[in-house]
Amino acid sequence: FALFVTLIFRAQPKLSSYLVGFNIFWGQLLSVTTFTLTFFLNVSYGLWRKCIELSRRLQGRLLDLSMSLASHASRTTPASPDQMSTYTQPAHSILLVVSRYIRLFNLLTYASFTRSHRPILTPSGLRRLVDRGLLTPRERAVLVEADVPATQRHNLVIVWILRLFIEGRRAGHFVGGDGYEAQFLEKVHVIRAQYGAIGDELQGRMPLAYAHIVQVLVDTVLWMYPIMAFTSGFSPWLVVLGTGLLTIFYQGLFDLAKRFLDPYDNQSYGKGDDPLSVDTLIAESNAGSVRWMEGGMRVPIPSEKVREGELFDYVLPLGGFSVKELLEREEEEKRKKEREIKEKEEERRKAEEQEKIREMEEEKIREVMVKMEEEKEKVIQKQQIMDASEQSPPLNNMTVINGDKEKMSVKQVML
Secondary structure, eight states, X not given: OHHHHHHHHHHOTTHHHHTTTXXXXXXXXXXXXXXXXXXXXXXXXXXXXXXXXXXXXXHHHHHHHHHHHHXXXXXXXXXXTTSOOOBOHHHHHHHHHHHHHHHHHHHHHHHHHOSTTGGGGSXXXXXXXXXXXXXXXXHHHHHHHSSSOGGXXXXXXXHHHHHHHHHHHHTTSBOOOHHHHHHHHHHHHHHHHHHHHHHHHHHTSOOHHHHHHHHHHHHHHHHHHHHHHHHXXXXXXXXXXXXXXXXXXXXXXXXXXXXXXXXXXXXXXXXXXXXXXXXXXHHHHHHHTTHHHHHTSSOSSOHHHHHHTOOGGGOOOTTOOOXXXXXXXXXXXXXXXXXXXXXXXXXXXXXXXXXXXHHHHHHHHHHXXXXXXXXXXXXXXXXXXXXXXHHSOOOSHHHHHHHHHHHHHHHHHHO
16 A cells, blocks of 8 residues: 555655645644554553453462361371371362362363363263263263253352362261361352353453454554655655555554454454463463372371471471581491391391201201101011011921021011
């Protein structure tokens, strides 16, 4: 357009005489446009800032629920004072379910605000949540059959969290009295106020008509700039350059204001680029839903030592250890390890000696057993010979005498 105006003014130089004072009119219009545009940008940024503040507060209050439940969950009693306690099985199961409900609530909440996540609220979207393990079939049926709008289904999930906490506390799975229950309910009320305020901010933002009038003012000023430049005696190249720069700055500010006015990119002002990064907010809340539970899974200080007040090993200097003390501790640790190594070597040596002694004793026992077996065999053989000689008939006197001698000799041998 600037080139077209340049060609016209160069072909008709007398046009400048008919537009005397046009630059004054354009300057006044520029002042109005600049004020209106900066005011629009400021209000839009305020909306964006408010929405991100509410989103962060909502995220923080959800993390407060997880931290409160993890710190008050019932724990096991270790068999030894040196062992660390952990959650009881019912308390751990409740914490896992609550963390899943927090992730589900966060996802359904942003799906009610943003067009990019709105398909999650459809029947196919809920079925997909069941397939991905974020929702059970029974819970999906409750959400679908509930007499609430699709964009308000996250309210059901926050009630599930409340009932699960109340019933778990009454069953003894959470340590705390009525005061703790009241504090937990107060946190839930703050959560409801935070996500309700997000919807209120989006509904009460600047009307679209104001954005339209700002767009008209910006376009008018930019279209009229080449004419003003020629009537002011600018060179053709400066006219083209000035038009390009003003277009970049003013149109850029207007586009930035529109993106701030649509923080969740529901109007596609950002062309798919989410100014608040809802996916990041959801991912951070999902990670935080189990952070406190995992942190309280094992506590380094046993509960028995806390009850007895035996915390001397855990009380460290306020200023830490000096370099000299650190070296002394390292030397002490080194000597301790050397003593442990020597003790292990001594125990191993004693065990080897005992093993050798046991083997020698077993060898002696085996030798004695072998000798006893040999003697037993000899005795059995002699007895057999003696029995055989008694059963044979005498042939003559000499045979009898010889037999008697043999018996006597056998008896002598046996003796």
